[in-house]
Amino acid sequence: MATLSVCDNPACAVTVEEKRDICPKCGGPMRRVGDSPARGIVLLITGLFLLGAGGALSLFLGPMMLNPDPARFTGSPAQGRLFFSLFVLVALMGLAGLGNGIHLMRTGQQSGLLKIVTLALGAILVLMAVYIIVAMPKSA
Numbered sequence: 001m002a003t004l005s006v007c008d009n010p011a012c013a014v015t016v017e018e019k020r021d022i023c024p025k026c027g028g029p030m031r032r033v034g035d036s037p038a039r040g041i042v043l044l045i046t047g048l049f050l051l052g053a054g055g056a057l058s059l060f061l062g063p064m065m066l067n068p069d070p071a072r073f074t075g076s077p078a079q080g081r082l083f084f085s086l087f088v089l090v091a092l093m094g095l096a097g098l099g100n101g102i103h104l105m106r107t108g109q110q111s112g113l114l115k116i117v118t119l120a121l122g123a124i125l126v127l128m129a130v131y132i133i134v135a136m137p138k139s140a
């Protein structure tokens, strides 16, 4: 994503897709809008959290989900695999966010590829969650 600069003069308010200090139209000062290092830290913390949560769930619940013990997990093996892939997806999303945060702090810009990966993983996660809620019969 390109860095945007916006003219500080409200009567002009020109936006250009580059780093500029002086407005090309009125010559006034411009301020930069876009990805700030603070967002990198937010991405990093969110990524760490998702990675930790998804990773812990995969590690601790994964064996049970992949080899369901009827006494502890009432779902079918297919449900177990579905839940397990949900946890792995959460962890992968965290990993992508983590990488993007580091990339943003090092370069001042988000990685386009990692952003797409995060969005794609998020979309799959939402679809799977909707599938579980809507399509899956209650096992109880």
Ligand SMILES: [Zn+2]
Pocket (backbone or CB within 6 Å): 007, 008, 009, 012, 013, 014, 023, 024, 025, 026, 027, 028
């Ligand atoms: Zn201007």
